[in-house]
Amino acid sequence: MSFGDNKEWKETTLGEMLTFQRGFDITKKEQQSGPYQVISSSGPKSTHCDFKVKGPGVIIGRKGTLGNVFYSDRPFWPHDTTLWVKDFHGTYEKFAYYFLQTMKLEQYDCGASNPTINRNHIHSLTIRFPQLITQQKIASILSNYDDLIENNTKRIEILEQMAKLVYEEWFIKFRFPGHEKVKMVYSELGEIPEGWRIDKLEKIASVNELSLKKGEEPQEINYVDISSVTTGKIDETKFIAYSDAPSRARRIVKHGDIIWSTVRPNRKSFALILNPLPNLIVSTGFAVITAKSIPYTYLYHTLTADDFVGYLTNNATGAAYPAVNSDDFKNANILVPTDDLLDQFNKIVSNLFNLKHNLLDKNQNLRKTRDLLLPKLISGEVDVSDLDIHIKYEYQESNFNFGKPQDEKGLRVKMV
Numbered sequence: 001m002s003f004g005d006n007k008e009w010k011e012t013t014l015g016e017m018l019t020f021q022r023g024f025d026i027t028k029k030e031q032q033s034g035p036y037q038v039i040s041s042s043g044p045k046s047t048h049c050d051f052k053v054k055g056p057g058v059i060i061g062r063k064g065t066l067g068n069v070f071y072s073d074r075p076f077w078p079h080d081t082t083l084w085v086k087d088f089h090g091t092y093e094k095f096a097y098y099f100l101q102t103m104k105l106e107q108y109d110c111g112a113s114n115p116t117i118n119r120n121h122i123h124s125l126t127i128r129f130p131q132l133i134t135q136q137k138i139a140s141i142l143s144n145y146d147d148l149i150e151n152n153t154k155r156i157e158i159l160e161q162m163a164k165l166v167y168e169e170w171f172i173k174f175r176f177p178g179h180e181k182v183k184m185v186y187s188e189l190g191e192i193p194e195g196w197r198i199d200k201l202e203k204i205a206s207v208n209e210l211s212l213k214k215g216e217e218p219q220e221i222n223y224v225d226i227s228s229v230t231t232g233k234i235d236e237t238k239f240i241a242y243s244d245a246p247s248r249a250r251r252i253v254k255h256g257d258i259i260w261s262t263v264r265p266n267r268k269s270f271a272l273i274l275n276p277l278p279n280l281i282v283s284t285g286f287a288v289i290t291a292k293s294i295p296y297t298y299l300y301h302t303l304t305a306d307d308f309v310g311y312l313t314n315n316a317t318g319a320a321y322p323a324v325n326s327d328d329f330k331n332a333n334i335l336v337p338t339d340d341l342l343d344q345f346n347k348i349v350s351n352l353f354n355l356k357h358n359l360l361d362k363n364q365n366l367r368k369t370r371d372l373l374l375p376k377l378i379s380g381e382v383d384v385s386d387l388d389i390h391i392k393y394e395y396q397e398s399n400f401n402f403g404k405p406q407d408e409k410g411l412r413v414k415m416v
Contacts, residue, residue: 008130008131008134008385009128009129009130009380010128010129010130010131011126011127011128012126012127012128012129013123013124013125013126013127014103014122014123014124014125014126014127015122015123015124016089017089017091017096017127017129018058018085018087018088018089018091018096018100019085019086019087019089019123020060020083020084020085020086020119020122020123021078021083021084021085021086021119022062022080022082022083022119023039023052023059023062023077023078023079023080023081023082023083023084024052024077024078024079024080025080026038026048026077026079026080030048031046031047031048032046032047032048032049033047033049034047034048034049034050035047035049036048036049036050036051036074036075036076036077037072037074037076037077038076038077038079039059039070039072039076039077039078039079039082040061040079040081040082041061041062041063041064041065041066041068041079041081041082042061042064042065042068043068043070044070044072044076048077050077051075051076051077052076052077052078053072053075053076053077053078053084054075055072055073055074055075055076056071056072056073056093056094057071057072057076057078057084057085057093058070058071058084058085058093058096058097058100059071059072059076059078059082059083059084059085060082060083060084060100060105060117061081061082061105061106061117062081062082062083062116062117062119063080063081063082063111063114063115063116063117064081064114064115065081065115066105066106066108066109066115066116066117067104067105067106067107067117069097069100069101069105070097071093071094071097083117083119090132091129091132091135092132092135092136092139094139094142094143095129095135095136095138095139097139098138098139098142098374098377098378099127099129099378101374102374102375102378102379103125103127105117105122108121108122108125128380130380134384134385136389137384137385137387137389138377138378138384140389141373141377141384141387141389142370142373142374142377145366145367145369145370145373146370148362148366149363149366149367149370152359152362152363152366153363155359156356156359156360156363159352159353159355159356159359160232160352160356162352163297163301163348163349163352163353164301166345166348166349167298167301167305167345167349170337170341170345171298171301171302171335171337171345172305174192174193176193176337176341177341177344179193182194182195188333189333189335192335193337195338196335196336196337196338197335197336198333198334198335198336199333199334199336200330200331200332200333200334201289201329201330201331201332201333201334202330202331203293204291204292204293204294204299204334204336205289205290205291205292205293205294205299206289206290206292207287207288207289207290207326207329207330208251208287208288208326209288209290210251210252210253210254210288211250211251211252211284212249212250212251212252212281217242218242218279219241219242220239220240220241220242220279221239221240221242221245221249221279221280221281222237222238222239222276222277222278222279222280222281223237223238223239223240223245223249223281223282223283224236224237224238224259224280224281224282224283224286225238225246225248225282225283225285226261226263226269226283226285226286229259229261229269229270229271229286230269231267231268231269231270232270232271232272232304233271233360234271237277237280245281246283248283248284248285249281249282249283250281250283250284251281251282251283251284251286251288252280252281252288253273253276253280253281253282253288254273254276254290255273255274255275255276256272256273256274256290256291256296257272257273257288257289257290257296258270258271258272258273258288258289258290258291258296258299258300258303258304259271259273259282259286259287259288259289260286260287260289260303260312260329261285261286262285262286262287262323262324262325262326263285263321263322263323264316264321264322264323265309265312265313265316265322265323265324266309266313266316266322268304268309270303270304272296272300272353274353274354274356274357274360275357287324287326287329289303289329294336294342295342295343295345295346295350297345297346297349297350297353298337298342298345298346298349299334301349302334302335308332311332312324312328315328
């Protein structure tokens with residue numbers, strides 16, 4: 001069924017469906033520890049001891065980073081750089097969250113020097129949206145994907161924490177299997193177990209070993225830029241023709257390689273490459289470290305530990321964009337345990353990494369499917385009216401909490 005043939009969809013303006021309000025001022029000093037998220041145009045980056053909106057709430061980037069849409073089912077503080085939905089006018093909140101993602105609000109930038117969205121402008125935009133029951137069904141379908149992604153993400157975090165705890169217990173606290181029988185000896189890094197050694201990184205690994213040679217570039221690549229990597233993960237890989245790739249797309253990576261952003265190392269932009277996509281190329285803004293005589297599982301944890309981050313940060317030069325170079329990596333002192341202990345550690349952690357990789361793959365597939373469905377569901381191209389999705393109704397207190405869809409009898413809807 002085409003969108004235009006669906007008489008259950010109403011044509012109106014965005015302002016009739018959702019009323020936006022500018023967020024609230026808050027200083028950096030005030031954004032410290034607290035139970036409530038401060039949501040800015042780039043997302044929840046800090047917390048505060050107080051909140052402005054009870055939630056559930058929908059927030060969009062108003063200034064700086066435009067078009068991002070965020071959802072919070074808990075009390076939150078919408079930052080001054082955002083617009084938040086003050087009145088849903090009976091629209092289901094989660095549907096509003098998905099609906100706004102399809103509007104590409106960044107195209108309505110009206111700022112002269114700094115990107116800005118004007119709420120009065122977007123209030124006047126003509127839109128179509130369905131009746132409440134259809135909103136709830138659409139939100140239910142899309143939420144199921146997001147819930148699966150969230151559950152997998154939590155499992156990934158647990159696996160990462162398990163690997164990190166083993167590393168810290170064995171190689172930082174020195175409580176490895178059989179440690180009671182091993183005496184401690186002096187080294188340039190302090191006391192270490194007897195039989196362990198200190199090596200320069202260049203003796204146990206290579207740095208920037210492989211790069212694309214001129215004339216041998218593939219026609220298409222999977223490209224990772226610095227902005228696509230956050231702490232411990234690659235957020236985005238772009239499949240592009242090499243002719244369209246930036247000049248910095250040169251570094252070749254393989255399974256087990258570690259990529260570390262050389263710019264602003266204090267931001268900890270690093271990731272481990274596991275079972276890479278074909279022709280995976282990363283920016284020359286990364287140092288690519290390849291383990292040689294030790295397992296990559298151990299090297300990864302060593303190169304991402306706080307001590308190593310501190311080493312890179314202290315060696316970074318440049319005022320505006322502090323950066324390190326390949327020699328800084330090569331000259332780093334690395335603690336190398338016995339081969340037997342490294343083998344034991346690798347057997348444990350490689351299994352955890354494999355489980356993590358499988359979950360990352362599942363999440364990637366779930367996101368692709370969700371992103372394909374999103375515009376088709378929101379536009380009405382995919383009809384959900386006949387789907388047997390059950391909605392549970394429950395009474396709520398008489399004092400109205402804006403944003404929660406109700407009927408005239410004070411019923412609140414809840415999907416099951």
